[in-house]
Amino acid sequence: MQVLFTKMQGAGNDFVVLDETRGCLGLSAAQYRFLADRHFGVGADQILSVRPSPAPGIDFEYLIHNADGGEVEQCGNGARCFARFVRDKGLTHKDSLRVQTRGGVIAPRLTPDGRVTVDMGCPRFDPADLPFDTSDLQAMPRGAAQQWPLALGAAASGASVWIAIVAMGNPHAVQWVDDVDSAPVQQTGPLIANHARFAQRVNAGFMQIVDRGHARLRVFERGVGETLACGTGACAAAAAGIRLGLLDPEVHVDMRGGRLSISWSGAAADSVFMTGPAATVFEGRIELPPNP
Numbered sequence: 001m002q003v004l005f006t007k008m009q010g011a012g013n014d015f016v017v018l019d020e021t022r023g024c025l026g027l028s029a030a031q032y033r034f035l036a037d038r039h040f041g042v043g044a045d046q047i048l049s050v051r052p053s054p055a056p057g058i059d060f061e062y063l064i065h066n067a068d069g070g071e072v073e074q075c076g077n078g079a080r081c082f083a084r085f086v087r088d089k090g091l092t093h094k095d096s097l098r099v100q101t102r103g104g105v106i107a108p109r110l111t112p113d114g115r116v117t118v119d120m121g122c123p124r125f126d127p128a129d130l131p132f133d134t135s136d137l138q139a140m141p142r143g144a145a146q147q148w149p150l151a152l153g154a155a156a157s158g159a160s161v162w163i164a165i166v167a168m169g170n171p172h173a174v175q176w177v178d179d180v181d182s183a184p185v186q187q188t189g190p191l192i193a194n195h196a197r198f199a200q201r202v203n204a205g206f207m208q209i210v211d212r213g214h215a216r217l218r219v220f221e222r223g224v225g226e227t228l229a230c231g232t233g234a235c236a237a238a239a240a241g242i243r244l245g246l247l248d249p250e251v252h253v254d255m256r257g258g259r260l261s262i263s264w265s266g267a268a269a270d271s272v273f274m275t276g277p278a279a280t281v282f283e284g285r286i287e288l289p290p291n292p
């Protein structure tokens with residue numbers, strides 16, 4: 001089977017986007033993995049499948065699969081690329097959209113400067129929302145929030161990190177580091193992402209606070225590895241920093257692939273807004289391996 005695809009990127013987080021508005025392709029996890037493969041396929045961190053409206057008042061639905069083939073709930077950079085895609089393809093003429101994802105309804109808006117702002121919904125900090133197993137753990141209160149100790153490796157080794165946990169539709173564990181460039185992202189990222197306390201696994205963020213309006217971030221993503229940028233990771237890190245009293249409500253988050261601007265009032269019922277770039281890289285057609 002051959003499929004048409006669009007390769008896109010948002011702050012260096014890259015995507016294969018599939019138009020399923022006229023029919024579902026019914027791809028298997030192995031076929032998503034093939035598309036994401038940088039040697040044998042197209043190459044991407046995530047595959048985005050654009051589908052028609054599932055309900056009144058909703059413009060589209062889009063599905064997100066990580067490079068490992070697993071379906072996930074939310075993707076911030078993907079949301080901006082999704083919005084750019086449906087406009088560029090003439091699938092809508094609207095600037096503001098309401099979109100169903102597995103992680104809830106989000107609302108992207110194309111801005112006159114070519115960027116996209118997304119209402120990403122409310123951040124949640126309850127361990128049950130990730131889920132995060134807190135049995136036998138003692139949280140450390142800080143600001144309006146909590147940090148949790150997470151033991152890495154064998155308990156006897158004594159290695160542990162303090163994390164803030166945030167659900168942005170998908171799960172995030174954020175830790176503070178002095179210098180994001182020398183942070184052990186490749187070493188401890190996989191240990192956190194696959195930690196037994198996170199039943200659905202987790203995205204592991206490493207944030208350096210530069211000043212109250214500026215942070216630097218690297219994210220070891222669940223189902224992918226370190227990416228050049230993570231939109232939900234930036235929202236989660238900013239929300240955690242704001243709630244902990246370390247950041248102001250308007251924050252620039254710099255990642256290796258680019259900058260996102262995040263704004264959140266700090267009120268539990270208010271949405272996080274994320275603004276950043278979204279661009280098409282190329283389009284093509286590829287033959288998929290058959291399902292076994």
Ligand SMILES: N[C@@H](CCC[C@H](N)C(=O)O)C(=O)O
Pocket residue numbers: 013045046066072073074075076077078170171203221222223224227229230231232233
């Ligand atoms: N890159 C994304 C997040 C994609 C999903 C994530 N890896 C997960 O498993 O939850 C973003 O920009 O938010």
